[in-house]
Amino acid sequence: MTKKDASQSRAIVAGAGIGGLAAAAAAAKYFDEVLLFEKDPTPERRSARPGVAQGRHTHLMLRGGAAALDSLLPGFSDDMAGAGAAVYDVGADFPVFDYNSWRSRFRHDVPMQIMSRPALEHLLCDRVTRLDNVSIRHRESVESIVLENGEVRGVRLKGRDGAETLSADFVVDARGRSGALARDLAAAGYGDTPETVIGIDMTYSSGHFRLPRPAGDTDKAMLFRCDPPGTRFGLITAIEDGEWSVTLAGRGEDAPPTDLSGFFAYAKSFDTDRFYEFIKDGELVGDLHRYKKPKAVWRRFDQLNEFPARLAPIGDVITSFNPIFAQGMTVAALQAVALSETLSDHAANDGGFFRAYIDKALVASESAWRLAALTDFAYPQVTGEAPPDVETFSQLTHAVKLVADENPAVQRTFLKVIHMEEPETVLQTPEIMALVMQKLGELNASSGV
Numbered sequence: 001m002t003k004k005d006a007s008q009s010r011a012i013v014a015g016a017g018i019g020g021l022a023a024a025a026a027a028a029k030y031f032d033e034v035l036l037f038e039k040d041p042t043p044e045r046r047s048a049r050p051g052v053a054q055g056r057h058t059h060l061m062l063r064g065g066a067a068a069l070d071s072l073l074p075g076f077s078d079d080m081a082g083a084g085a086a087v088y089d090v091g092a093d094f095p096v097f098d099y100n101s102w103r104s105r106f107r108h109d110v111p112m113q114i115m116s117r118p119a120l121e122h123l124l125c126d127r128v129t130r131l132d133n134v135s136i137r138h139r140e141s142v143e144s145i146v147l148e149n150g151e152v153r154g155v156r157l158k159g160r161d162g163a164e165t166l167s168a169d170f171v172v173d174a175r176g177r178s179g180a181l182a183r184d185l186a187a188a189g190y191g192d193t194p195e196t197v198i199g200i201d202m203t204y205s206s207g208h209f210r211l212p213r214p215a216g217d218t219d220k221a222m223l224f225r226c227d228p229p230g231t232r233f234g235l236i237t238a239i240e241d242g243e244w245s246v247t248l249a250g251r252g253e254d255a256p257p258t259d260l261s262g263f264f265a266y267a268k269s270f271d272t273d274r275f276y277e278f279i280k281d282g283e284l285v286g287d288l289h290r291y292k293k294p295k296a297v298w299r300r301f302d303q304l305n306e307f308p309a310r311l312a313p314i315g316d317v318i319t320s321f322n323p324i325f326a327q328g329m330t331v332a333a334l335q336a337v338a339l340s341e342t343l344s345d346h347a348a349n350d351g352g353f354f355r356a357y358i359d360k361a362l363v364a365s366e367s368a369w370r371l372a373a374l375t376d377f378a379y380p381q382v383t384g385e386a387p388p389d390v391e392t393f394s395q396l397t398h399a400v401k402l403v404a405d406e407n408p409a410v411q412r413t414f415l416k417v418i419h420m421e422e423p424e425t426v427l428q429t430p431e432i433m434a435l436v437m438q439k440l441g442e443l444n445a446s447s448g449v
């Protein structure tokens with residue numbers, strides 16, 4: 001911890017989702033006081049908040065995200081295990097069906113932990129608010145960020161006791177995907193924030209279940225993804241309290257039902273019986289819930305001509321992804337690490353702060369966006385400007401997966417990329433590329449190309 005000057009007495013974080021809580025943990029090292037404002041009530045361990053309605057749906061924290069939280073809050077993984085997270089091996093205990101076949105399973109002795117989103121957020125909130133200089137005010141909404149003379153002055157709040165303006169030396173906007181920051185910037189004369197949008201048109205239906213499992217079975221999760229032009233997707237994960245979170249998702253008009261018999265029938269329609277077999281004797285706990293996600297959005301604050309000093313966006317404020325790739329919480333956590341690293345080199349009022357921060361923060365956004373977009377655009381229902389290399393990417397990914405089916409080391413490397421622990425380039429060694437090119441040749445020969 002180095003760069004802290006007299007102007008770093010109070011940081012305000014707007015929004016206490018995963019991004020806001022992780023950002024507060026990062027800022028706590030550099031500011032005397034960190035205040036979080038969250039429009040919702042205190043999070044409950046077993047129910048989703050209105051501001052995070054997606055919390056009713058299965059949320060996977062990738063290993064890269066868990067490591068990021070651990071670096072900001074040492075021992076957080078142990079806290080998760082202690083709070084009853086399901087722990088499993090990334091390669092062996094998580095069967096995956098894609099490219100119309102089951103992927104091979106190898107035990108890598110690399111653990112992953114899963115909790116429901118409310119339980120994870122409850123734990124994170126508890127841990128962050130136990131930091132001496134961090135406090136959180138629930139049911140207080142940040143109406144706008146106060147911007148004057150090219151910098152942040154504070155926030156305008158609306159709470160139980162009416163409106164108030166509070167000064168701050170630094171503000172992190174973690175209000176999620178609503179576009180509130182872009183509106184504040186436009187109102188203060190910064191112009192319209194450029195956006196990249198992908199029309200994904202996804203609908204989720206999810207519920208928590210008690211699932212009877214055969215003795216000795218180690219499976220803790222299962223993923224089904226149909227090939228294009230199919231529309232269906234499913235994810236099962238063990239969570240805390242001996243329950244399971246089950247999500248079905250569809251593209252376009254193909255929305256999964258929210259009545260139980262329709263839900264099971266949708267799962268039964270998958271190109272494998274195993275997904276339905278896994279859940280068919282399950283007992284629903286509570287209700288099934290629906291969530292619609294029409295678009296993935298990347299707000300290009302980095303492309304504005306000017307950006308106010310002493311301000312940092314994080315998480316879904318910057319990039320809101322197609323949820324089926326399970327990237328959003330991990331990107332938010334990695335960006336909080338980027339924030340911490342930037343604050344260690346730059347005072348928040350230093351003119352180079354924003355550029356230094358956003359360059360680091362976009363490393364996570366860019367790699368997640370690229371992987372998601374290249375996969376999404378293989379589906380004809382998806383709208384927007386497709387990257388030029390969609391077809392090549394899809395074939396290469398298929399070939400990598402087939403190589404990984406035969407080679408545990410390649411599977412482990414591939415999983416590191418998917419889990420955002422390593423960049424895509426780790427797959428580009430001469431040895432792996434030779435195997436992939438050979439497999440690509442076999443694929444092309446078998447399809448007559």
Ligand SMILES: Cc1cc2nc3c(=O)[nH]c(=O)nc-3n(C[C@H](O)[C@H](O)[C@H](O)COP(=O)(O)OP(=O)(O)OC[C@H]3O[C@@H](n4cnc5c(N)ncnc54)[C@H](O)[C@@H]3O)c2cc1C
Nearest residue numbers: 015017018019039051054059060142176315316323328329
């Ligand atoms: C159906 C679905 C499933 C998903 N599954 C996964 C998954 O498996 N893995 C994964 O990593 N990600 C998943 N995501 C994405 C993940 O939910 C988000 O990327 C993640 O929550 C982003 O965190 P955030 O803190 O940026 O935003 P959010 O979690 O949305 O938090 C924003 C917070 O700001 C608060 N807020 C908003 N406006 C104000 C205001 N004016 N004043 C004060 N507070 C305010 C909100 O109440 C909320 O608490 C999924 C998303 C959806 C829709």
